[in-house]
Amino acid sequence: MEVKIGVQNTPREIVIESSQTADEIESAVAKALEGSSKLFSLTDEHGRRVIVPAERLAYVEIGEQAARKVGFGTL
Template structure:
């Protein structure tokens, strides 16, 4: 699942591939934005944790599940 996080006052967005489902990401975002002074915590496919202060989150885009590529060349 591709997740893009826009951060206020940052020129680039954070893009991660997460093993979490869309519902898990959505609930994590909703709970972080519901409380002041908390962190949005997501985990990527390699087990790394991404922490963003919830008051700095501009937007979160939850994409489709990434299809596994097979083969050596792009078709």
Template sequence: MTGCNPGGTEAVEVKIGVQNAPREIVIESPQTADEVENAVAKALEGTSKLFALTDEHGRRIIVPAERLAYVEIGEQAARKVGFGTI
């Protein structure tokens, strides 16, 4: 699933747990939370044998559906622009 927000102003953090892997995969995705959830559902119901997402840099993350342990979808938030207070 490759749907992206056209404005690029919001991102959702996605944490992917993979069976038999010591660390989770954490990405910022321009896809909406609903798009990520739909991709997970298709992978788990067998419609798709792969769970695939695109991160905010255009890289594709592909995990075999049978190896998914969990997927945590964070809230969409507007990106912060500028410098923080010192």
């Protein structure tokens, strides 16, 4: 699942491919914004963690699950 994270006062967004579901990501964002967690953290498909301070979150865009294509395309 592609996730784009906007950080305040930063010109670029963070884009990761996460194996977490949309509901898990939404729950993590909600916890960070309600104040029960001071950090927003996601793990990408390779096991790397992205941690953003909750007060610096501008937006989180959750994309659709992309189906992986296998094989050769038609010419």
